Amino acid sequence: MKRVVHFTLNGFEVEQEIESHKMLLDLLREKFELTGTKEGCGQGECGACTVLVDGLAVNACLFPALEVEGRSVTTVEGLIGEGGRLHPIQEAFVEAGAVQCGFCMPGMVMSAKALLDETPNPTEEEIRRGISGNLCRCTGYVQIVDAIKLASQKLKGDGRG
Numbered sequence: 001m002k003r004v005v006h007f008t009l010n011g012f013e014v015e016q017e018i019e020s021h022k023m024l025l026d027l028l029r030e031k032f033e034l035t036g037t038k039e040g041c042g043q044g045e046c047g048a049c050t051v052l053v054d055g056l057a058v059n060a061c062l063f064p065a066l067e068v069e070g071r072s073v074t075t076v077e078g079l080i081g082e083g084g085r086l087h088p089i090q091e092a093f094v095e096a097g098a099v100q101c102g103f104c105m106p107g108m109v110m111s112a113k114a115l116l117d118e119t120p121n122p123t124e125e126e127i128r129r130g131i132s133g134n135l136c137r138c139t140g141y142v143q144i145v146d147a148i149k150l151a152s153q154k155l156k157g158d159g160r161g
Contacts, residue, residue: 001019001020002017002018002019002020003017003018003020003066004016004017004018005018005027005065005066005068005069006069006070007068007069007070007071007072007073008071008072008073009032009034009073009075009078010034010073010074010075010077010078011074011078014032016031016032018031018065018066020066022064022065023060023061023062023063023064023065024051024053024058024060024061024063024064024065024067024068024073025037025039025049025060025061025063026065027065027068028051028060028073028075034075034077036075036076036077036106037049037050037051037060037075037076037106037107038103038104038106038107039061040103040104040107040135041061042061043061043062044059044061044062045135046104046107046134046135047059047104047107047108047111047131047133047134047135048103048104048106048107048134048135049061049107050106050107050108050110050111050133050134051073051074051075051076051110052072052073052074052110052113052114053068053071053072053073054071054072055072055074055114055117056114057110057111057113057114057115057133059133074110074113075106075110076105076106076109076110079109079113087109087113088151088154088155089109089112089113089116089147089148089151089154089155090109091151091154092147092148092150092151092154093105093108093109093144093147093151095147095150096143096144096146096147096150097143098139098143098144098146098147100136100138100139101137101138104134104135104136104137104138107134108131108134108136108144111130111131111133111134112127112130112131112147112148112151114130115127115130115131115148116148116151116152116155120152120155120156121152122148122152124145124149127145127148127149128141128145130148131144131145131148
């Protein structure tokens, strides 16, 4: 069975017909060709598929696509600013050396965005808790924590949140 869903995707009103058994990850990658959202484990354990739904970080691999009806979804592609300018969180990840293989980065950035939207000046413990649903096999997390601290500072002067 298929249904049409209407929602806001990265600031644009969209609609798409989707099969009832599909997950948000499928909708984003297959129908909208937004490949920044990655499928890592497919079981909600790694966080590579993290996106924001109404501002909250969710695992797109577990979130039923039909549940986005009337809601707002933001993917890592939605963070890019005018002229392709990176979001301050993305800039901070690059500057702090938090990007290595890059597979986990879209989900990590989106978890950081959700955290910083809720807690603009997080402690290290709050940062680690905020990204606890995201696995990285490359960095050892030190650079990622540093990047989120840097992003917090950047956002104070940027106003882009």
